Amino acid sequence: MISIRKLLGGRWSSAARLDDKTVIITGANTGIGKETARDLAHRGARLILACRDAEKAEAAKKEITEDSGNQNVVVMKLDLSDTKSIRDFAELINKEEKQINILINNAGIMMCPYSKTADGFEMQFGVNHLGHFLLTYLLMDLIKRSAPARIVNVSSTAHTWGAINLDDINSEKSYDAKKAYGQSKLANILYTRSLAKRLEGTGVTAYSLHPGVVQSELWRHLSTPLQLAVKVFSPFTKTAVQGAQTSIYCAVEPELEKESGGYYSDCAPASCARSARDDEMAQNLWDLSCQMLGIAWD
Numbered sequence: 001m002i003s004i005r006k007l008l009g010g011r012w013s014s015a016a017r018l019d020d021k022t023v024i025i026t027g028a029n030t031g032i033g034k035e036t037a038r039d040l041a042h043r044g045a046r047l048i049l050a051c052r053d054a055e056k057a058e059a060a061k062k063e064i065t066e067d068s069g070n071q072n073v074v075v076m077k078l079d080l081s082d083t084k085s086i087r088d089f090a091e092l093i094n095k096e097e098k099q100i101n102i103l104i105n106n107a108g109i110m111m112c113p114y115s116k117t118a119d120g121f122e123m124q125f126g127v128n129h130l131g132h133f134l135l136t137y138l139l140m141d142l143i144k145r146s147a148p149a150r151i152v153n154v155s156s157t158a159h160t161w162g163a164i165n166l167d168d169i170n171s172e173k174s175y176d177a178k179k180a181y182g183q184s185k186l187a188n189i190l191y192t193r194s195l196a197k198r199l200e201g202t203g204v205t206a207y208s209l210h211p212g213v214v215q216s217e218l219w220r221h222l223s224t225p226l227q228l229a230v231k232v233f234s235p236f237t238k239t240a241v242q243g244a245q246t247s248i249y250c251a252v253e254p255e256l257e258k259e260s261g262g263y264y265s266d267c268a269p270a271s272c273a274r275s276a277r278d279d280e281m282a283q284n285l286w287d288l289s290c291q292m293l294g295i296a297w298d
């Protein structure tokens with residue numbers, strides 16, 4: 001069992017340090033986000049765990065602090081399903097932090113029953129894409145002032161499950177939980193491509209990635225038989241530590257400073273679907289996201 005897991009990828013090996021760097025990781029209280037945070041804490045970064053559940057986040061902070069010896073780990077409240085919470089979080093960051101060198105948009109929700117965010121967006125599109133889009137927009141000036149800086153968007157190979165449905169972006173006419181997840185993960189990649197173009201020459205780079213099929217709480221909305229199937233197939237999936245490696249690679253690998261806008265898997269460039277390379281759709285998605293959020297971001 002262990003050898004199959006090893007084939008799926010071990011730890012990315014690099015001694016790179018992040019002393020004097022500040023990192024925000026969304027959804028850092030469990031799963032891939034927590035393991036990403038743990039690794040970056042060992043590298044000496046100041047870590048901001050941006051989480052919606054304060055109790056779970058404090059428990060993660062305690063674990064990470066004890067494990068790494070890094071006392072510079074803080075918890076801040078962020079609910080990506082509510083633009084007010086995102087704005088409050090960003091306001092505090094912009095007021096209190098002198099730099100943000102790495103933003104890891106990791107939080108995610110998969111195949112939940114149909115529901116809407118506080119602002120009326122379909123939940124998966126709202127949290128996975130729009131929430132992170134708004135967060136990045138609100139932190140952009142600070143991130144640019146902190147350059148060299150990076151933005152890492154955790155997407156998925158599930159981007160192939162869906163399309164960007166411009167006519168029914170909130171799945172109000174019909175809802176397919178799997179397609180809606182696919183739409184949100186496709187949006188992560190298209191958004192990263194658009195962002196990278198807009199950031200050319202600023203010293204800020206952007207990456208999207210697939211972490212692998214990972215044992216985490218992401219499967220919580222699946223039916224019991226499907227959750228059981230995920231457990232049965234666990235030897236063929238990654239642990240959360242393994243699943244965090246490509247996020248860590250995109251956040252840290254010095255060579256990547258010369259790259260921007262790409263999609264990664266297993267700590268290497270990866271190919272994504274044609275729909276994820278559609279620059280016309282990327283522009284349409286950008287415009288629609290701005291319109292839905294009531295922001296002007298050229």
Ligand SMILES: NC(=O)c1ccc[n+]([C@@H]2O[C@H](COP(=O)([O-])OP(=O)(O)OC[C@H]3O[C@@H](n4cnc5c(N)ncnc54)[C@H](OP(=O)(O)O)[C@@H]3O)[C@@H](O)[C@H]2O)c1
Nearest residue numbers: 027031032053079080081106107108156213214216217218
């Ligand atoms: N696991 C996989 O196989 C897999 C595969 C491909 C891509 N991914 C992607 O990897 C990322 C991390 O997923 P994971 O596997 O680590 O899942 P996870 O264990 O379920 O962790 C998801 C994190 O996102 C947070 N979150 C969910 N909704 C939120 C909201 N409204 N506001 C703020 N935080 C919110 C969760 O907080 P709570 O604990 O409070 O719910 C949790 O911290 C996701 O973007 C996912 O799409 C995962």
